[in-house]
Amino acid sequence: MIGRVDAPTGSVALVGGGPGDTELITVRGLELLRSADVVVADRLGPRALLGELGAHVEVIDAGKLPGYHPVPQKEINRLIVDRALAGKRVVRLKGGDPFVFGRGQEEIEACRAADVPVEVVSGVTSAVAVPAAAGIPLTARGVARGFTVLTGHDDLDTAPGGADHTVVLLMGVGGLAVSAAALTTPERPASTPVAIIENGFGSDQRVTFGTLGTIAALAAETGVRSPAVVVIGDVVNLAPRARTCFDTSAHETDRTVLETR
Known part of the structure; x- marks a missing residue:
């Protein structure tokens, strides 16, 4: 499922955060971010919003620089699935839109393979x-x-x-x-x-x-x-x-x- 997910247990939401301006994330994306247990964040998303999260939220930096990917995509897939299987509400906070050069489909497939409920929230693409x-x-x-x-x-x-x-x-x-x-x-x-x-x-x-x-x-x-x-x-x-x-x-x-x- 890639529509709206309101799972009582673990789940993953791929949230398009827009081009970096904190005011350009969608209402649904902000709602999910504020209710997350775990946030796996890209470099170009609205990272200023991370400072507003509670101390209990685990924030994982998965940012990439040109030619330097410290957290490979397979490891990102593993992280979001493992945290969701542990009962966590996971937000994968991406820059732009998850489906515009965002490898969102790869992350969906990883969730599906593990039977993890997954939601996609479109974002404003840069x-x-x-x-x-x-x-x-x-x-x-x-x-x-x-x-x-x-x-x-x-x-x-x-x-x-x-x-x-x-x-x-x-x-x-x-x-x-x-x-x-x-x-x-x-x-x-x-x-x-x-x-x-x-x-x-x-x-x-x-x-x-x-x-x-x-x-x-x-x-x-x-x-x-x-x-x-x-x-x-x-x-x-x-x-x-x-x-x-x-x-x-x-x-x-x-x-x-x-x-x-």
């Missing part, structure tokens, strides 16, 4: 929310009719559409130069606008604007770091500050604008 925080809609009438969300580890040369189809990259900072080259096509030329939003919704949110042809060098020059969301396509021009960077008729510039909240 792929949509973080661009919005920078004033970038992923679709807009007359500009983009659709979008694709990929990771920086995917085969990007197969990404659909041209500059009028928005591409969103998660976990894309480390391989940005390779990704930008792979995404450059006759339909999506090097002059296509790009925005990188670092630390979305944080007090230190920063946006770097460039093009497919310039963004890798600009990111290196300004020290762009993860967590960051990369947006590629004509919708980037709709961000208020982008208009000071781009000639919206030609998209040809080597300039960048940094926007800090």
Whole structure:
């Protein structure tokens, strides 16, 4: 079962915590978090909420850094199942949404295999929310009719559409130069606008604007770091500050604008 669970014994809830802002977790997610016995927390979830939990709550840090996963996924699966089988109400607090590059399906399968009741609470994915925080809609009438969300580890040369189809990259900072080259096509030329939003919704949110042809060098020059969301396509021009960077008729510039909240 992946719907609402009100089990009298142990259970697991995979809670999408949103992009990190404590006000963007759902009502159901917050309810489950406040009633949990055990919380297994990701690095990019709303971790500030953990400080509000009672002293009796066991908090397990399962956060990952790029290239460094101190708690492997199999161990996370074992932890949530074992705690639930011991009669605990377990919340697996994830950043974004459990089903958007969150390995939620793997955790569900582990619970099912052990006959542990499991609930999934959808969350606000950073792929949509973080661009919005920078004033970038992923679709807009007359500009983009659709979008694709990929990771920086995917085969990007197969990404659909041209500059009028928005591409969103998660976990894309480390391989940005390779990704930008792979995404450059006759339909999506090097002059296509790009925005990188670092630390979305944080007090230190920063946006770097460039093009497919310039963004890798600009990111290196300004020290762009993860967590960051990369947006590629004509919708980037709709961000208020982008208009000071781009000639919206030609998209040809080597300039960048940094926007800090």
